[in-house]
Amino acid sequence: MIRQGGASSARFLYLAALAAGGLWPTAAAAQDAPAAATQAEIRTLLAQLEALKASYAVEVRKLRELDAQVQALQGRIAGTPTQGNPSPATLDGQSGQVASGVAQEGYASTATEAEQAQANVRRSVDDVKQQQSALFNGKLTIENGVTYARYDRKQLTLNGFLALDAIFLGNIAIENVESDSLTYNFAARWGVSPRLTLSADVPYILRKTIYQKGGAGGSAAAVAQEETTGGGIGDITLGANYRLFAESGWRPETVLTASITAPTGREPYGMDWRVIERDNDDFIRFAVPAEQPTGNGVWQAGLGLSMVKATDPAILFGNIGFTHSFQRSFDDIDSDPETTNPGRVALGNAFYFGAGVAFAFNERTSLSISFSDRMAARARTRYAGSDWIKIVGSDANAGTLNFGVTHALSPKATFVGVLGIGVTPDAPDFSLLVKIPYML
Incomplete structure (x- = not known):
């Protein structure tokens, strides 16, 4: 125990x-x-x-x-x-x-707020598409625009010959042409379907041109000057835009454009001339047209492609196209004020292209920079009973650097401003475009 x-x-x-x-x-x-x-x-x-x-x-x-x-x-x-x-x-x-x-x-x-947010995002893209003829909204758009362009051309004219390959004997004349043009464009675009849009463009043109010619009276120091003006309806253009491909993935929105221009303006052939100066032998040294033309005088047809690709926040766009000028007969195609020679005129066909980028800063405003170029072949003339002759110096290459801004004024109206700076001698020194498209 x-x-x-x-x-x-x-x-x-x-x-x-x-x-x-x-x-x-x-x-x-x-x-x-x-x-x-x-x-x-x-x-x-x-x-x-x-x-x-x-x-x-x-x-x-x-x-x-x-x-x-x-x-x-x-x-x-x-x-x-x-x-x-x-x-x-x-x-x-x-x-x-x-x-x-x-x-x-x-x-x-809510669905309403989501739709409003999507509309705000699309607005800047739509404004850029509208300028590139790539907007298909099924609505009627009325556009009012004003364009101012300034040209200034100087050309040295030598009338004589070289002695000993170094000394010029003859007349030296300096020609200067200064031109100001103001064009009001009324345009309308109607969306027939989600893939087709029809358009019409009616210009009204005001022109003032100053001609200056050195060597007046045989003196190189003397300068003669004359001013002419002109105004009226220009050549009316009808066009159609057809959407080939909608934007999807890497593929941009691609639009086929077709247009036809009618010679509704005042043609530059058969016009009255003002003789300013003659030589002692009655040869005309200096003459200017009495009134400035407002059109080309021939029918033209154009075909091109426009492409737009949105890559937030940038919008890429470009275009390429071709313009064909049809031959036309006139009662007088001679540049001599004192002679009348009927014949046919064929303006040179033109090829154009352009590309640029726009940046949408917000749902209402976007800025863009682009380059456009238009190259035209030489024009040809043929007097009655003669062969075709190419006009020397009638070919052109007009390249322009453009800076633009678009701003939504309201849900239906947009302000568009474009400043163009010529980078080749054939382009305007500068141009300023202001227009307001309004969707009804």
């Missing part, structure tokens, strides 16, 4: 020592372990919940924007305005809370 009691006492003392030394789990420690595991699991579940909420908010925004785009396209095809749809609250019981969070983050919370 004494031994059994001693063994029990020894075991009790051993267990007490383990507990005192922290080597035996106590009741409190056994209760804390499940609580810690529960807290870690709760934190994990909360993190997963927040991630799902964020993903859900993004998906709701995408659904609303996609729904707004579909409704806008359906309304455009049907010809009715897009109406806002109720928010998809049936997606989840907490969709109202998620939608509120999306709206606070700057996303559209």
